[in-house]
Amino acid sequence: MKAALSSAAALSLALGLSACGDAARSDADKSEAVSTSLPKGWSRLAGQDVARLENPGVQRLPVAARGDDGVTVEIRDTSRTIAGGDDIIEMFDALGRSSDIFAAPKESATETGRGARHRYLLNRATGAEGVLSLKGTVFFGNSSQRHSRLSAQLRAAGTPAIVIDSGQPAPARIRRIAAAIGLADAGEQLARKVEAQYAQAAAIAKTVSRKPRVIQLSATGAGGHPAVLGVGAPSSRLIAIAGGTDIGTEIGVKGASPLSPEGMVQAGPEVIVMTETDLKTFGGEEGLLKSYPTLAQTPAIIDGRVFIMPDLQLKTGGIASGAGVVALARAFAALDFE
Known part of the structure; x- marks a missing residue:
């Protein structure tokens, strides 16, 4: 039937x-x-x-965070964050840091991404020069395959860059991204909500x-x-x-x-x-x-x-x-x- x-x-x-x-x-x-x-x-x-969280708490920086490309990065300032994907933007939104999203991919489906000061083309061919020209304080990538090389180039030029791959379970990524932007406790609370x-x-x-x-x-x-x-x-x-x-x-x-x-x-x-x-x-x-x-x-x-x-x-x-x-x-x- x-x-x-x-x-x-x-x-x-x-x-x-x-x-x-x-x-x-x-x-x-x-x-x-x-x-x-x-x-x-x-x-x-x-x-x-x-x-969502009613009160994400106070951001505590600097933070030393290890990315999925095996590199540990010191993050001191997220006020001009260049986001490598909507999952990164979503985390900043949930943690009360929407205003930190300074640049977002052109294809962003999020309100915060569409309203970012800069919209940039992010694909396999994206070079470090264009991203560096945005003058961000940190780059958050979400793909080891696509963003590891770019992140290495950005770090070599003096811009902190970290990759936290989207292929891992959401609760683990939530904890890691939150910790990397100085809101580890809030990340733990969010991760537990998603696990539930x-x-x-x-x-x-x-x-x-x-x-x-x-x-x-x-x-x-x-x-x-x-x-x-x-x-x-x-x-x-x-x-x-x-x-x-x-x-x-x-x-x-x-x-x-x-x-x-x-x-x-x-x-x-x-x-x-x-x-x-x-x-x-x-x-x-x-x-x-x-x-x-x-x-x-x-x-x-x-x-x-x-x-x-x-x-x-x-x-x-x-x-x-x-x-x-x-x-x-x-x-x-x-x-x-x-």
């Missing part, structure tokens, strides 16, 4: 109602998906309880016996081209915690990789997840199916099970991933495959 949301679950998803029962099952039935201007069956899925959300999602997942086969698609993950995400992508970890089988991981994708038309059919995704930015970049359903024509033959498209999520809740592996993984777990638990 065609798998879909049960009528009760669909009502819960639409109206935000919760059902009675044990705590884990109640969480599974709560709504956080809303369909608006999307193809039939597609849903916008967003967790509402993103971890991960545990909540895992509890929901345990109530479900049928794991959906889930694929995350990126419009630009393979060097600017459409890709499937897999091992090392923050979203892959979230899908697994939420009770899904991550297809990218299953087929051995490391990071992001294109998938052939035949491979897409063989993978047989029952659920597709992607970010708002990727949906826009694909050009909606029409653009998605143009990039991956054989998706039309998969259960996910045939049965209309496509979840569109905020970038920060799915893709960047930061604070908002806690709310995102709970939303995913509830959505997976509401699917009816009988």
Whole structure:
């Protein structure tokens, strides 16, 4: 039988109602998906309880912090921070340091990033000269592969630069970034909040016996081209915690990789997840199916099970991933495959 949301679950998803029962099952039935201007069956899925702190405390600098490129850096001033990604910006926002974000990537999906004094192009070809011209006090990178060389060049020119890779679990990254900007205690509090959300999602997942086969698609993950995400992508970890089988991981994708038309059919995704930015970049359903024509033959498209999520809740592996993984777990638990 065609798998879909049960009528009760669909009502819960639409109206935000919760059902009675044990705590884990109640969480599974709560709504956080809303369909608006999307193809039939597609849903916008967003967790509402993103971890925040009322009082992050007083910043204490200088700090000696070791990056994932193996270099220990002394950070004395974050007032003109050059951010290497939205997950870095999100951390500064949560810790009350939004005004420190002096420069942000042009493609930033965050309000703070879009409002930064400087917007710069950050990709594999970005050179140290352009970043140095921004005259920042510190650079925070989020990818050992993409930012280690740049960071070394910046340090050689006298600008502190640290890389804290996005491939590690969110709570660990939260603690490390917070400590690096002199707010270790606040980082610990935030990390514990996110860990609690991960545990909540895992509890929901345990109530479900049928794991959906889930694929995350990126419009630009393979060097600017459409890709499937897999091992090392923050979203892959979230899908697994939420009770899904991550297809990218299953087929051995490391990071992001294109998938052939035949491979897409063989993978047989029952659920597709992607970010708002990727949906826009694909050009909606029409653009998605143009990039991956054989998706039309998969259960996910045939049965209309496509979840569109905020970038920060799915893709960047930061604070908002806690709310995102709970939303995913509830959505997976509401699917009816009988």
